[in-house]
Amino acid sequence: MIDRIQDGPVIEAQGLTRIHGRGCPDCVRLTGDVHGRNVCPACGSVVAVAEVSFRLWPGEILGVMGESGSGKSSVVRLLHLDDRPSAGTVRFRESHGRAHDLASIDEAEARRLRDTRFGMVHQNPHLGLNFGVSAGGNIAERLLCCGERRFHAIREAALGLLDRTEVPRARIDHQPGQFSGGMQQRLQIARALAPNPELLLLDEVTTGLDLSVQARILDLILSIQRDLGVAMVVVTHDLGVVRLLAGRTMVLRHGRVVESGLTDQILEDPQHPYTQQLVMSAL
């Protein structure tokens, strides 16, 4: 919700950098869009992301676009504390005001944030769901992490989340392996929403699904934004997805932000040669 902007950003990332490998003093200088590569020629390290800065406000959906290997998932993994940056800071502010620097947080606190404040939805449902337990069990796991112990409350909350994500209640005891691709993604979203998170990270959630199945998931994401006002980062290489979902969009290439702005500006008046090419080729 636009009016919550004055609360201040949920996420404030500054100079986020992640280098895989031993690294050298020239890794960042010798890679990036101007050099057309993300592998350091001096030491062979992979500069997955470098000098990425952005803010995310309550209720906002930020689109992250870019070709394969541009660093989109790396950014999300850093936000979700699945990985730690080589340099830079990420400030996460909980709604009641407590702020954390995610770059230097300890593992116990990281787990608490992952379990209770963040929700993550992966392109690959095998990464986001536990295929060994039922749909209800997948949601219950998350609720248990938040300290809920009452069986009935858990069952009720799980049913509510299945309704919310349009997974038929009758499927609550089925395992995700029996679900269609679209339904697996909706279950992932239900699971991600269970703790009532303040930050929802969605990495290519519609990629590879039929168009009508995609449409239903996109509608679901919009209704979540409208009703819950949770801040989201939506990673995609699909211009149509950012057009529909994201108020602002950030374009990555070789680990760098080449352009960011209001989504309609990025699509109708792209400034960077790469963004222009991206937009042209989608027409």
Place this chain on the structure above:
Amino acid sequence: MSLSHPVLSVSGLSKAFTIHQQGKRIPSAQDATFAVHAGRLTALVGPSGAGKSTVLKCIYRTYLPQAGSIILHGDPPLDLATCDEHAALRARARDIAYVTQFLHCLPRQPTVDVVAAPLTAIGVPLPQAREAARIRLRELDLPERLWDVAPATFSGGERQRVNLARGLVHRPRLLMLDEPTASLDRRSADLVVAAIRAAKQAGVAILAIFHDPALVAALADDVVELSRPAEAACAA
């Protein structure tokens, strides 16, 4: 009218597009300067390609201008040419409505919710937002049987009335119209014109492009002429 104050002041606004792949620079709007006042309608006129639509898109921040200022008056005033993205989004949400010939809305959304969307976006609860939307739709005489249908299949006239209802629902201070009556039949056009008059009466500042000079004569309080950018400027 001495009561009317400027809502928007545009000064020295210029925009050119650089197409990197072709090494081309396309001048679009050049040195546009004008103001839009509360309760008045400013018409942008000029030949095709003069940059009329471009000026509206720069004000809305869909296009990034090269030069000039776009001051949305208020406390504090906001320069839409240079302000940060959140300030621009907030101005869109609260102060500015932009209506084109095309209805930009979410697919699959019922009309009443399309119209209510600007209100829910600023935190108005859905039932109240829908009620306000119904009032607007009734004013614009959109048949009630269409309210729960998505506008995808509507006629041009119906769609344009939905568009305008949505533009007006959150009572913006500035309403921008890009050929709002283009390709409408007489009755639809009359309804749209009546809605524009009512908005003006209610104190909305309106910046409009009309293809029909008769509409400019009938509705405009101020006329701003844009000329096509000089050909000489076309060399990159």
